[in-house]
Amino acid sequence: MTEPFPVAEAEAKPCPFCGDRRMTVYQGDTYRWRVAVCNSCGAQAPDVRCTIGEGQTREQALADANKRAIDVWNERA
Numbered sequence: 001m002t003e004p005f006p007v008a009e010a011e012a013k014p015c016p017f018c019g020d021r022r023m024t025v026y027q028g029d030t031y032r033w034r035v036a037v038c039n040s041c042g043a044q045a046p047d048v049r050c051t052i053g054e055g056q057t058r059e060q061a062l063a064d065a066n067k068r069a070i071d072v073w074n075e076r077a
């Protein structure tokens with residue numbers, strides 16, 4: 001189980017459903033997936049896969065995946 005990752009408000013676009021900017025990135029179905037979720041209404045972005053690149057630590061891969069989860073949220077918002 002990976003830890004929920006609180007997203008800085010400045011990094012996320014407002015939620016298209018409720019307007020809140022407070023997001024958290026959670027683990028998806030398995031530890032390989034990360035998904036950004038609105039703290040207020042629970043709206044979810046599409047989940048992104050966490051893959052460990054060559055020479056990357058698991059922590060770095062997780063940080064990358066968290067960032068991509070916010071990116072896909074921002075693309076949709």
Ligand SMILES: [Zn+2]
Pocket residue numbers: 015016017018019020038039040041042043
């Ligand atoms: Zn919302």
